[in-house]
Amino acid sequence: MEDAGQDEGFERFLKWAANLGISDCTTNLSLHPQSPTSCLGHSLTVSHFPDAGGRGLAAVRDIKKGELVLRVPKSVLITRDSLLKDDKLCSFVNNNIYSSLSPTQILAVCLLYEMGKGKSSWWYPYLIHLPRSYDVLASFSEFEMQALQVDDAIWTAEKAVSKAKSEWKEANSLMDGLKLKPQLLTFRAWIWASATVRYSYHFH
Template sequence: MESSAVRVVDFEGVGRGMQAVRDIAEGEVVLEVPLETCWTAAAAAESEEMQCVVRNFDKLNISEEDLIALHVLSWRTQSASHHRSDYVRQLPFQYDIPLVWCSNEIDNLSGSTYHGLALREKQRAEDKFSSLENTLQEIGGDCSEFLERHTITLDGYLWGLATVRSRSTELRIEEAQTGEIRELICLPAGGADQFNHSAAIKGECFRLTKEGRLQVVARESYKQGEQVFISYGNSLTTAQLLFTYGFAYDDALRVSKIGTPLENDAVDISHVVPDSCNSKEEAAKHGLVVEAVTMLEDEEHNGWNLQSREDDDAVQVLFHLRLSRPVPNCWLVTNRLLQLEDVQVRELQESSELMAKVLAGRPVSPANEEAALSAMSLELMTRLDGYGARSSELLSRLGGEGESASRRERLAVNLRLIESAILERALDAVQAMIAAPPPEAYVL
């Protein structure tokens, strides 16, 4: 690594990072490396060892991420002095993203919204590797020996994916002939992957020059000796930090701070809009729900999103509960609509004025309000029941500052406690609404 501005240093309590060797001004380029020395799909395509994979890219049904991971793995067995083998040798022996966790470690997320996600990601990767293994054998020739030649096992493949996922960045490249912008995954080399993340950093820190050089830009000024940070992304949540990068902010894993939500942490409450209903009345209610959340889009500021479920054709609405907004208006409105009596459904369908009042947050009727809040309270209590026992067991093992529990256990319990804290805040808010009469007049 050649830089007059930064050097690699092991920081106490933080680990490896970049230190300013002199004062650095905001906006200054602190490191620059040729893109060709980094790990990209184009670099893999130029590798002699990767030709059997590159030639059969479509047949193997792999992604750009897979290709780069296999390229990294192909250099693990090469002892020749080369900047790529040097890079691979300095990579961590293991990562802490759930993709590489064993089943017992994933079970520490039981009850969490993200337990299912961890299981699905792990299973998809295992299925992808099995398919890759079988297809390479079917192709034959040098392809049949690729994995064995480089001693690539399932565990190695997962390690390779974790390397790419936790250390890469996305770059935007303008095609010279068409002017189109395309994105490529880049695993930076030459020390550009040694910068740590700070939530205080705003703006993109990587940029690509027309000459094909990857630059790291300081987004703050630094004094000599200070650690130089980059941003892995704005407004990252605890779950994103864990699943993509395998870490949490160090303070968050201390016993005194564990389970403290970040500003953008959220728990999702889902409502499924079925593709077919048992009655016209039921279909009408769900129709009002879709109409409501669609019309509330501009007001909710990411309070919800609409998406298709993976296993069927049903649409689901995900309501995002945050500590700062534990009961988003769209979730409350949805529950009020779902508790409507048939006659109330018809009244709202026939009057846009009445529907507008409901969308504005006005309660429908005393009985409807009681039913809606009771349903919300029950859903929250049911969700909270899934967190308690396992979290208490893990917390009992944390000791003074977590010495008796592994880092992965602390990462898991941190995420679980954050979710339960948000759900408890939401439950408190709903119960307060139950205890106090609504301030606005009823719509019906």
């Protein structure tokens, strides 16, 4: 029953995306006047890749090199400009106090801020389908790092954790100022947000 509910939720997400103009159709969208039920099906489909991180997109036909396979209007991308249409977020992020934060740190904070809005976030239909966690070095516990056994590997993992904690602490004042929910202020939440920004999804 849970899987069926998840499938229904994902179908709603695909319809939501289609209504925003996201499509894998290579022809002019104006030639398809009916309301689409999914943004996929012409070139791509959602599939599960257990050995490569889980859910992703798979081709449903032969695709030529250089061929356009997915249209995403700029207006629906999660970007710094689109996020800063929120007056509260804009006033904080543009404050010179936080000018030392990197673009990745800013976007990670913005993502946590949007998550805190829950259903009131314009991107909620997308956000709820993001992975709950990532297998990244920065999330390794002390036990996991020592289990690597090779000194160079342990050093690399320790460096990743140290860097992530440093970036998290640097962003703490901005997150506190935005009054994020306690669960969104944790290092675990920061790892999730920064990994989302860095590794898989469309943040520009």
